[in-house]
Every structure is written in structure tokens, then in C-alpha cells.
Amino acid sequence: MKDTxxxxxxxxxIRKLLEITLESNNYKVVQAxxxxxxxxxxxxxxxxxxxxxxxxxxxxxxxxxxxxxxxYNKSIIILSVQNSEFDIVKALDNGASDYLTKPFRxxxxxxxxxxAIRRNQLPNLSNKLTCGNLDIDISAHTILKDGVPLKLTSTxxxxxxxxxxxxxxxxxxxxxxxxxxxxxxxxxxxYLRVFIGTLRKKIENNVNQPMHIIxxxxxxxxxx
Amino acid sequence: MNLLQTRNYKSSAQYLICICVILIISxxxxxxxxxxxxxxxxxxxxxxxxxxxMLFDIIPVLTAALLSALSWNFFFIPPLFTFHTESAEDLLxxxxxxxxxxxxxxxxxxxxxxxxxxxxxxxxxxxxxxxNTLLNSLSHELRTPIAAILSAVDVLKNNxxxxxxxxxxxxxxxxxxAGVRLNRQVENLLNMSRLETGILKLNIDWxxxxxxxxxxxxxxxxxxxxxxxxxxxxxxxxxxxRGLIEQAIHNILHNAIHYTPISAEIKINxxxxxxxxxxxxxxxxxxxxxxxxxxxxxxxxxxPKTKAGGSGLGLSIAKGFVEAHKGTIKVNNxxxxxxxxxxxxxxxxxxxxxxxxx
Numbered sequence: 193m194k195d196t197x198x199x200x201x202x203x204x205x206i207r208k209l210l211e212i213t214l215e216s217n218n219y220k221v222v223q224a225x226x227x228x229x230x231x232x233x234x235x236x237x238x239x240x241x242x243x244x245x246x247x248x249x250x251x252x253x254x255x256x257x258x259x260x261x262x263x264y265n266k267s268i269i270i271l272s273v274q275n276s277e278f279d280i281v282k283a284l285d286n287g288a289s290d291y292l293t294k295p296f297r298x299x300x301x302x303x304x305x306x307x308a309i310r311r312n313q314l315p316n317l318s319n320k321l322t323c324g325n326l327d328i329d330i331s332a333h334t335i336l337k338d339g340v341p342l343k344l345t346s347t348x349x350x351x352x353x354x355x356x357x358x359x360x361x362x363x364x365x366x367x368x369x370x371x372x373x374x375x376x377x378x379x380x381x382x383y384l385r386v387f388i389g390t391l392r393k394k395i396e397n398n399v400n401q402p403m404h405i406i407x408x409x410x411x412x413x414x415x416x
Numbered sequence: 417m418n419l420l421q422t423r424n425y426k427s428s429a430q431y432l433i434c435i436c437v438i439l440i441i442s443x444x445x446x447x448x449x450x451x452x453x454x455x456x457x458x459x460x461x462x463x464x465x466x467x468x469x470m471l472f473d474i475i476p477v478l479t480a481a482l483l484s485a486l487s488w489n490f491f492f493i494p495p496l497f498t499f500h501t502e503s504a505e506d507l508l509x510x511x512x513x514x515x516x517x518x519x520x521x522x523x524x525x526x527x528x529x530x531x532x533x534x535x536x537x538x539x540x541x542x543x544x545x546x547x548n549t550l551l552n553s554l555s556h557e558l559r560t561p562i563a564a565i566l567s568a569v570d571v572l573k574n575n576x577x578x579x580x581x582x583x584x585x586x587x588x589x590x591x592x593x594a595g596v597r598l599n600r601q602v603e604n605l606l607n608m609s610r611l612e613t614g615i616l617k618l619n620i621d622w623x624x625x626x627x628x629x630x631x632x633x634x635x636x637x638x639x640x641x642x643x644x645x646x647x648x649x650x651x652x653x654x655x656x657x658r659g660l661i662e663q664a665i666h667n668i669l670h671n672a673i674h675y676t677p678i679s680a681e682i683k684i685n686x687x688x689x690x691x692x693x694x695x696x697x698x699x700x701x702x703x704x705x706x707x708x709x710x711x712x713x714x715x716x717x718x719x720p721k722t723k724a725g726g727s728g729l730g731l732s733i734a735k736g737f738v739e740a741h742k743g744t745i746k747v748n749n750x751x752x753x754x755x756x757x758x759x760x761x762x763x764x765x766x767x768x769x770x771x772x773x774x
Contacts (some may be wrong), residue, residue: 277619277659278712295599365621382622382653382766389624400630407631410619410659 194220195309196237200230200256201245201271206294210243213298219305227251234264240309244288245271246279253279254286261287267308271296277410284364284411286370291362291411307360321356323404323415326395328356337395347372355405355415364412387412430472434480437464442487454492458513460486469524477525481517488513495694549716557601557727561594568594604729606661608715611736618657618740620764625651625686625693628658632666633684641673645684650766654693660737661695661761664745667730668697668757675722676701680754692743693761700754704747712747734759 197219199210204225212223221239222237224230227248242260246253253270260268261410267289272279280291292301321328327336330353334340344352354371355363369378377383388405396402406414425433441464445457452460461484469477489499492505571579579587605732610616626647633643672682676699685696704712704719711717713735716728719755738745744763750756 212426295595369484385622385624385653389627400645401634407627409628409631410661 194218195240196220196222197305198222198224198230198233198237198239199249200224200227200233200242202226203245206245206271210301213301214305217302227253227256230256231259234260237266239266240312241267241269241305243269243271246276246283247258247273254282257283257286257288266312267302269308280411281364281366284362285366289361304360311358311360321353321359323356323359325341325397326356328353330374335395342393342394344394347387348394351387351391352395355413359415362408362412362414368412425472427473427476430476431479434468434472434476434581435483437468438480438484442484442491446491449492451513454494455493455509457562458488458509462513462517462520466520466524469521470528474521474525477521478518481514481521485514485517500766537718542667546716553716553727554601554605558598561598561601564594565591565598576686597656601727602728604733607733608729611733616660616736619659620657622653623658623661624653625695627685628662629664629665629686629695632662632669636666636669636673636675640678640679641682642675643669643682643684648685648687651686651688651693652767654761655764655766656693656741656761657737660740661759664734664737664759665695665697667734668759671730672697672699672701672755672757674726675719676754688765689760691762693765695759695761696756698750698754698756700750700752703749703753704755705739706749709747709749713745 199207201207202225207223214221224233227250270283270288270291275296290304319331325338350372366378392399392402408414465481468480489510568591680699680701682699687694713731715732718728735745738759741761746758
């Protein structure tokens with residue numbers, strides 16, 4: 193069965209292009225042009241994924257996101273315009289699964305959609321994670337890179353597990369700080385930079401071209 | 417030009433200065449009047465009023481002129497300490513003094529008004545010139561890619577059977593390139609207006625400059641150029657607005673890639689020097705003519721005889737974003753050939769990353 197995707201965007205041109213792109217990639221598409229209509233359609237169709245534009249005419253994008261998140265627990269990908277890091281971070285902290293800035297390329301969009309839908313369908317309860325050349329065993333507290341065990345400090349390990357559990361998804365600086373260092377540590381972004389640096393040195397093949405921990409400028413990190 | 421700034425003083429300050437000058441001169445002359453004679457005092461006061469007229473607004477100067485006339489009459493024209501004048505000659509001198517001082521003040525004022533008008537006109541002309549440059553550059557930079565998109569779409573729509581599949585792909589590539597170019601120009605314009613309107617708010621946070629350069633390099637299309645970057649492992653973290661500095665570096669790098677010969681090599685260095693985070697982007701291309709070095713960061717400025725494309729905004733935006741951090745940006749030519757762009761960010765640093773953790 194095809195996965196249903198709901199597009200909430202007031203620009204007919206963007207909706208049309210998304211519709212063609214998604215249908216030709218085997219998704220079923222439903223569309224809404226206002227926030228109110230979007231919330232109704234989300235309730236009627238319960239889509240596998242929602243693409244939500246933050247700049248809608250009738251309702252603040254962040255409000256719609258909050259309303260949806262009261263009951264909708266599948267993926268929501270935010271569309272926003274460039275230069276709005278603040279909005280992006282706010283949306284991610286309000287429960288958006290991912291974001292794309294306009295203009296975006298289709299390959300990127302499709303990759304994000306696939307990754308978001310995969311996360312919906314495989315709730316991550318396993319204690320063992322595999323990401324490329326990394327094998328992580330959470331309960332045994334071990335990590336293998338190309339089969340070779342790595343020595344990580346416990347903070348590095350916790351950070352890696354947090355990122356790896358959310359593979360493909362952007363985690364904001366604030367979210368990571370809160371999860372690893374606890375409430376109140378949110379201002380200590382330099383710790384985060386330091387640990388990302390040391391973690392990269394251990395898990396990346398080439399620190400200069402990180403393949404696992406990707407920096408999302410001004411927003412956070414994405415694990416791949 | 418320094419003299420002109422005195423007119424920006426508050427009017428109370430202008431009155432105070434005018435009155436004090438007259439009183440001080442009167443005082444000095446009072447004690448030396450036996451040597452210079454009371455008629456010379458009139459000329460000295462007149463000179464003072466003339467100088468004040470060049471410096472200050474008309475009303476304070478007229479006050480000074482009036483005060484000087486009265487002070488001359490009261491303290492210098494016999495009989496002293498009265499406004500009464502005995503000889504007809506002194507009376508005539510007094511009225512002549514008053515008349516000349518007033519006329520002098522008014523004429524000087526009129527000349528200055530004319531001067532100001534001429535200056536305003538020149539300023540206005542310069543603004544218009546700038547806008548014309550903007551419009552020319554914009555209409556070219558925005559319309560060229562739009563023209564490319566529309567004409568490629570026309571061909572694809574109307575003549576689909578007549579063109580080879582190779583050319584169809586070529587047309588689609590052209591649309592792609594035009595779209596990317598259009599997006600870059602719009603971004604430049606948005607950034608420029610952020611700078612111009614003065615609403616640029618810095619989003620300061622700890623940044624790893626090595627990581628910043630790496631992510632810029634990953635995003636930049638550098639297919640035909642060699643870029644060398646060796647991260648400085650000892651570099652501390654710095655506090656700045658990552659988005660803005662990324663844009664500044666990106667703009668310089670874009671130029672380095674775009675305007676150097678195909679075989680050119682581009683090198684990026686980051687280091688700390690005198691509490692500055694220094695970012696240097698150098699190339700081994702043709703360098704920049706010495707005479708043009710000073711203009712390079714000006715808005716809409718483009719080097720004469722450079723290849724088409726580009727709005728002349730990139731480097732001025734880079735400068736604006738760096739200066740928003742109270743930093744400086746410099747360009748000079750390398751002795752071995754090529755240009756060196758240097759960004760100096762005088763920002764807070766943290767050596768936390770050098771401590772062994774836990």
C-alpha cells in the first residue's frame with residue numbers, strides 16, 4: 193500500500209510540484225492550502241507524513257505544529273524560507289521531525305521523506321544499532337568501528353547513542369544539551385562543540401569530511 | 417570641514433560660546449585699551465564677530481554682534497560705563513560698527529546656506545547614481561537567469577520533438593544553473609538589506625572554525641578547483657554568529673573559485689593571532705591590480721574587465737558581516753602572485769577543547 197503524505201502549503205505552485213514529485217515516487221498525496229484545512233485533513237487521512245509550510249495565511253505555522261502534535265505522532269517535515277534558523281530551531285523544539293529550506297532540491301526532499309517514514313515504521317527499541325561502519329551495543333556499552341572496538345568516555349558514548357538513535361534527523365543544540373547534560377546546561381554550547389569534536393576524531397574516517405556527524409549550521413547536528 | 421561641525425552644537429552651547437568670546441575679548445581689550453586705543457577695539461570685536469559668523473547659526477551670532485556693539489559703547493567709548501556718547505564721531509562710529517557687524521553676519525549666513533544647498537545637491541546626485549548602478553546591476557543579474565529559464569522552457573514546451581535528447585538535457589541544465597544563480601542573487605540582496613536597514617541581530621554562540629570551514633567546503637561546488645585546508649588542531653572555540661561568518665567566507669571563496677584561472681589553487685588558513693580568530697583565503701591566481709585594492713569591498717563595485725555575472729555585492733556583504741562583529745577584513749596581493757583575503761574577528765575564545773575531557 194502506498195504511504196499517504198499530506199502537504200499543507202498555501203502556494204499552489206509548490207503544491208503542484210510536490211504532488212508531481214511525490215506521486216511519481218509512489219506516494220499518495222493529499223493537499224491543504226490553509227492551516228485549518230490541514231488540521232482537518234490530518235485527522236481524516238492520518239497520513240504517514242505531513243509536509244508543513246511555516247508561512248500560512250490563516251494560522252501561525254508553530255501553532256499548527258503544536259495542535260497537530262497533541263495527537264499526531266508520525267513525522268512532520270517543516271518547509272521554511274532561508275535565513276530563518278530561529279524558526280527552524282523553534283519548530284524542531286516544538287516537535288517537528290525535520291526541516292527543509294526553500295528552495296530545496298528534490299533528491300534531498302525524497303531522502304528526508306524516506307528517512308522520516310522509516311523512523312515511523314521502525315520504533316527503535318533495540319539495544320543494538322548499526323550505522324554504516326559503526327555497531328553500537330547500548331546495554332553492553334560497546335562500540336565497534338569496522339569491527340574494531342573504540343574507547344569512548346561515557347559522555348561521548350551517551351552523545352553517540354542519542355545521535356544514532358535519531359539517525360537522519362536533526363537534533364538541535366538545546367535538545368542535545370538537555371538530554372546529555374540535563375536541564376540548566378542549555379547555555380553550555382561550548383561543551384557540545386568539544387565533545388562533538390572528540391567524538392568525530394574517534395568515529396570518523398576523515399575528521400575533515402565527517403560522514404556520520406553532520407553539522408546543520410546554526411541549528412544542530414544530524415547523524416547519518 | 418572640522419569648522420562646519422560646530423553648527424551641530426546645541427543652540428544653548430552656541431549662545432554660550434558666542435557670548436563668552438565677546439566678553440573675554442572685551443575684558444582683554446579693556447585692560448590693554450590704553451595701549452591699543454578704543455577705536456582699535458571695535459575692529460578686534462568685528463573680527464571676532466566675523467569668525468563667529470563662520471562657525472555658528474545666525475541668531476547666536478546676531479546676539480554676539482549686538483552684545484559686542486553694546487559692550488564697546490559701554491566699556492570703551494567715553495564717557496565710560498554709560499551708553500551715552502559724547503562726540504558725533506563716536507556716535508557715527510557706533511552705528512557704523514553695529515551696521516557692519518549685522519551685515520557681515522547676515523551675508524556669511526547666506527553664503528553658508530548656498531554652500532549647504534550645493535552639498536545636498538551633490539549628495540542627492542551621488543545617491544541617484546548609486547541607485548542607477550543598483551538598478552542596472554540588478555536588472556541584469558536577475559533578468560539574465562530569468563531569460564534563460566523562460567527561453568529554455570519555451571523550447572522544451574513548443575518544440576519537444578525537434579530537439580535531441582542531449583540538447584534537452586542541456587536545456588534542463590541551463591534552467592538548473594539559472595535557478596541557482598537567481599537564488600544566490602536574491603540571497604545577496606536580502607543580506608544587503610539586512611545590513612542596510614541596521615536590523616542585523618547577531619546570534620552569537622560558540623563556534624568551531626575548523627568545522628565551519630569544512631561544512632562550507634562540503635556545500636560549495638568546487639569541481640574544477642583545488643582547495644587546500646588544513647585544520648588547526650590547536651584552535652580554540654570562538655564566539656560569533658556562525659551563519660553570518662559562514663556567508664562572509666562563502667562569498668570570498670565563491671569569488672576565489674569564480675575569478676581565478678582553471679588550474680589555480682585556493683588555500684584556507686585559520687589561526688589565532690592577538691586574540692583574533694583569523695581566517696585567510698589565498699589563491700595563486702592573477703591577484704588584484706594595486707590601484708583597485710581599496711575599492712574591492714565597495715558596494716556594487718566590480719573589477720574592470722572581469723567576466724560577466726556577479727552583482728558587486730558579495731564582498732561588501734562579507735565586509736558588513738565581519739564589521740558587525742567589530743572585526744576587519746583585508747585584501748592584499750601575495751608576493752608570489754594571487755590575492756590574500758584576511759578576516760580578523762576580535763571575539764571571545766575558549767580553550768576548553770584542549771582540556772582532556774573527563
